[in-house]
Amino acid sequence: MGAVHGVAYKYVAIAAAASYGAYLSQPHSYARLGLGLVGATNSVIVVLFVADRGTQLLGKDAVTGKAPWYRALPWAGFLLPTWLYTYVHTLVGRVDTATEVAPGWWLGGRYADRAPGRPERWAGVLDLTVELPERCLDLCDDYLLVRCWDGAPPHLHDLERAAAFCATARRRGPVLVHCAHGRGRSTTAMCAALVRAGVCRDWRSAFEKCRRARPCVRLNKRMRAALDAWAEEYPSPVS
Structure with a gap:
């Protein structure tokens, strides 16, 4: 097993909440699309997280310490809530x-x-x-x-x-x-x-x-x- 389950639950909760929000949203709406992407992205993160694999997929560069926008964008549903949580915490x-x-x-x-x-x-x-x-x-x-x-x-x-x-x-x-x-x-x-x-x-x-x-x-x-x-x-x- 990879990372600690207690930490993984945080991303499970985000995926579940976003997916449920998408389910409640109007069909074919931007809200359903956005929440669905957040749910799907965090579901993938949970799998990578528990397996302790795939850290390079997020695109963070070893020289600059940042990910180019085009590599970070597909993971925005995971990154933005994480950045916000870290800031508020x-x-x-x-x-x-x-x-x-x-x-x-x-x-x-x-x-x-x-x-x-x-x-x-x-x-x-x-x-x-x-x-x-x-x-x-x-x-x-x-x-x-x-x-x-x-x-x-x-x-x-x-x-x-x-x-x-x-x-x-x-x-x-x-x-x-x-x-x-x-x-x-x-x-x-x-x-x-x-x-x-x-x-x-x-x-x-x-x-x-x-x-x-x-x-x-x-x-x-x-x-x-x-x-x-x-x-x-x-x-x-x-x-």
Whole structure:
């Protein structure tokens, strides 16, 4: 199985609500067409989400951190509600958009550029989202995109690639690791990065460091399993 079912239910609900709205709409109306497309799009996303496949289909570019409009347009029924939810959740939430969990190590969400006390520039920004355009590209020297569905950890080789990128960038300056809200995907990568950089002995101590600084962070079962597998496959230089 791919991503966490609890997160997938959000997209199931959108698909069901849109499909029901289309059913209630007047035949051959624009409302029925639009709601039907939203329902169909989110149904496809649920399948890809649970299978943990197809992140590249949304078209987010590894260089620009954005998807060209012609690649994003077919997924608008998924992307627009997701963008709106992320914005509102950030607006009404009581958590900083990014937090310095260790000196020079910043953990946050999509709106990390608004974080209080953030550095003028980050040496590196690691982006774990597939569904959101990058906002910090002009605020960093190096950028790495590791596409992950919400609630899913990076694949093993991507987790090591992300950790190595952050450890290297941190030698030049502060680093930002972010996903949508700075809770799960980004925390998984941050734990690996702190170990790879020698800041923490193991991912569990790294997670505790993150949780003390940013209490909202969470690791689900798959994220913990991924970190265990990563630690076994890529042993830390810290004994």
